[in-house]
Amino acid sequence: MTIWRPDPLALYRPAYLSLAEQYARAIRDGQLPAGSRLPPQRKLADDLGLSVQTVSRAYEDLIRRGLVVGEVGRGSFVLPAGSENSPPYLAERPGGLVDLSILKPVTGRMHVDIFREGLHWVAENLTAPAALSFRPNSVLPQHRRVAADWLRRGGLDVAPDCITLTDGATSAITTAVMSAVPPGGTLAAAALTHHLLMPLCKYLGLHLEGLPVDHDGIVPEALDHLARKGSLRALYMQPSAINPMAIMTSLDRRAELVQIARRHDLLIIENDMLNTLIQDRPPPMAVLAPERVLHIQGFTKTTLPGLRIGWLVSPSRLAPIAANRHLVTNWMATPAMVELLSHWISDGTVDRLMSWQRDALRERHAIAREVLGSAPFHAHPQSLHVWLELPPGRDEEEFVAQARQRGVAVASGRAFRLDERGRRDAVRIALGSTGAEDLRRGLRLVVETLGSNAEPVLTLV
Known part of the structure; x- marks a missing residue:
């Protein structure tokens, strides 16, 4: 042969x-x-x-x-045909396991009650077009105006027609990537990035390049070097604490990256899913370079997981392209949920949920600091997670397996890593995926795993 x-x-x-x-x-x-x-x-x-x-x-x-x-x-x-990227979280949660693997906001019984009340409001106030129309332009113009008013509060002055309403961040990211990068093109992202970006680019036939990061986010010189090679079309960013290391990129660094993008005529996809949950954050990339940034906001991470609505803000020249890409992949956002989000923005419910979330995260971060102690981790005061670096010689996959045997699930850094250069094994620990006492118990199990010998996990068959 x-x-x-x-x-x-x-x-x-x-x-x-x-x-x-x-x-x-x-x-x-x-x-x-x-x-x-x-x-x-x-x-x-x-x-x-x-x-x-x-x-x-x-x-x-x-x-x-x-x-x-x-x-x-x-x-x-x-690999065998059909091999897929493994998600960082557990698909199902076995009984008795503290699950700190999936990124969620802090929630409680109050959120279920608010959601039920909201659905009752929708049932009583749902418009006929929202219930019966197949035409997005018959259903969504009013809600685009509500979105534009909300975005203006965060410094983004955009025309309603430049806003694509989507069923959450994943739909918005897919639409943005398809709008910014042609088939066979190259997209760059931080070496540690959104875990769904890798399979998405694989499915779309795109090349995905990892860029090194420092304490302030993507290293500008690395972006400039990659752009000089001529094949790069766009940069994907998570500059405001939603990235794996919970880095808040400074205004100066954002401005430097914008300057490089303009020099090489690159588009920027900005995932800003935490948006106004984070107080005193620098202006979004879309404020600094509205002519080239596709900006993504959503509410599942800042209010409650069931509110699966996102917004993709595009430069005016790209808005028709983004609208068409969204039509062929999703058609339109679920009208009933769009109605609920607009209602909650108008009556202040979104503001109240975000304020509650900030207070809850303050408590969760205090627990993390207390239990993790001197262990080296990265966090932002309003991030939904911490990024725990492992001691030299500890393999993150083995660590995840050992922690699970002790009764706690965390996410391996491998799921977020594009580039092995400068690799430091680490795990992501979600702070909102369980109750406060379970979080404390889970973090103690993580600390116990850190202090144990790094022995291989044996499986009995």
Whole structure:
């Protein structure tokens, strides 16, 4: 049997993407079946006349696409067709387990009661177009105006027609990425980013590049260097504490990144899901560069999870494109929920829920500081989580498994990582996914796991 090899004559610049594409086609065509071992990077580099760094980047790209897995000490292997990225949270919560793996706002019985009252209001006040129309423009203009008024409070002065109403952040992110990056194009993001961005880009056939971060967010020089290569179309950002490390990017850093985006004519996708929950945050990227920022806001993380409505604000030149992308993927946001959100904004319920959330998060962060003590973690006073760095030599996957055996679930850093360069193993710990006492108990179990020996988890079969 002939073993497939890439063709050096078919390589083009950038060489790493060209090489990755050859492997991707061979995997899709069945020339490299599941389990096939890719050549060692140095040998392949010598065979093709490339640098080891180029081959390494190609392999990293294949890993990000979910086509290949790298195993330390063994090499890189083709994954079975249909292999998917694992979510950072538990799909189901077994009884007795403290689940700190899924990112949620703090909630209580009060939120269920408020939601029920809101649904009663919708039942009594639902308009005929909201119940019967298939035409978004027959249902949503009034609600776009409510959205525009809310956004203006945060410094964003936008025309209602530039707002796409979506069923939450995931729909808005999908629409924004499809609007900003053409098929085969390149999107950049922080090396630690939204866990759904990787599978989304894989499904859309986009190249996703990780950028290093420091204490203030994405490193500008890295963005400028990547943009100079010429294939980058857009930058995805989470500058306001919703990112894995809960970093609040400063105004100066935001302005510097905007300057680079303008120099290279890049679009920016800004995920600002916590929006006005965070007091005294710097102006959004969309305020600094309204001509090139697609800005995303939502309410599931700031009020209550069932309020699944988001807003995508686009520059006027991109608004029709975003509207069309949303039509083919979602058609329109659920009218009844849009009615409820507009009502809650108008009567002050959203403001009250956000104020309550700030107070609740203040208590949760106090618990985290008390229990975690001197353990190295990153947080923002109004973030929904903390990012706990593990001691050198502790593997995050093994740590997650050991913590689960003790009775607490946390999220592995692997789910958020685009780039292995400068890797520091860590876990994300959600503060709002359970009650205060369970949070305290779960954090104590995390501390116990930190203090235990790093032994492999054994599975009995």
